[in-house]
Amino acid sequence: xxxxxxxxFSEEEINKLQHQELLNIEQIHxxxxxxxxxxxxxxLNKLLTIIxxxxxxxxxxxxxxANSTRNLLDLLHTLKNQNVLVHFLANQIDTSDSSSxxxxxxxxxLAQFQSEVISEKTKIxxxxxxxxxxxxxxxxxxxxxxxxxxxMFHSKKFSLEEIKDETxxxxxxxxxxxxx
Numbered sequence: 813x814x815x816x817x818x819x820x821f822s823e824e825e826i827n828k829l830q831h832q833e834l835l836n837i838e839q840i841h842x843x844x845x846x847x848x849x850x851x852x853x854x855x856l857n858k859l860l861t862i863i864x865x866x867x868x869x870x871x872x873x874x875x876x877x878a879n880s881t882r883n884l885l886d887l888l889h890t891l892k893n894q895n896v897l898v899h900f901l902a903n904q905i906d907t908s909d910s911s912s913x914x915x916x917x918x919x920x921x922l923a924q925f926q927s928e929v930i931s932e933k934t935k936i937x938x939x940x941x942x943x944x945x946x947x948x949x950x951x952x953x954x955x956x957x958x959x960x961x962x963x964m965f966h967s968k969k970f971s972l973e974e975i976k977d978e979t980x981x982x983x984x985x986x987x988x989x990x991x992x
Contacts, residue, residue: 813841813863813864813866813867813868814838814839814840814841814870815840815841815842815843815859815867815868815869815870816834816837816841816842816869816870816871817843817844817856817859817869817870817876817877818830818834818842818843818844818845818872819844819845819853819876819877820845820846821848821932822848822932822935822936822939823935826872829872830872830873830876830901830902833901833902834870834872837870843856843858843859848932850879850883856877860890863891863894864894864896865896866895866896867896867897868896868897869891869898869899870901871899871900871901872900872901872902873901873902873903873925873928874900874903874905874921874925874928875928875929877898877900879929879933880929881922881925881926884925888907891907892907903921905921953980953981957979957980957981958979958981958986958989960978960979960981961978961979961981961985961986962989964978964979965986965990
């Protein structure tokens with residue numbers, strides 16, 4: 813039996829790509845998570861209870877199946893012990909014994925996997941923060957302070973240091989706003 817497993821990404825185009833790649837496999841039964849959270853793996857848990865020896869599992873890439881190297885190794889050991897062949901489509905890797913990869917290739921894939929994990933977790937964190945109303949980066953200077961600084965600058969009665977002390981607007985911010 814052929815099974816496919818999907819987990820949502822923060823980027824919609826990758827979601828479409830992984831769905832399309834899995835649908836290209838004939839007679840596949842898809843298990844698709846509703847949440848991208850690594851803690852809520854309802855469909856993966858269902859899949860792990862029904863998958864059996866001789867079955868094949870198709871996954872778009874390493875990050876879909878696991879969210880850390882340790883988690884990936886644990887899942888792969890479990891599936892290998894059940895005699896399940898796992899295919900990672902985007903990485904062109906499978907867990908068959910006939911596959912032979914150089915040590916360097918495996919290290920490159922693991923490094924890429926770790927990078928994807930960090931990137932995806934960062935995107936999820938930024939998205940969650942935005943939903944709560946927290947924006948990344950420096951807070952914007954108020955237009956009231958900027959306008960006051962511009963007014964002080966044009967009066968030619970104040971030095972840049974005095975303008976900064978009075979308004980909190982730096983020289984570079986002042987000049988950038990003067991250009992606009």
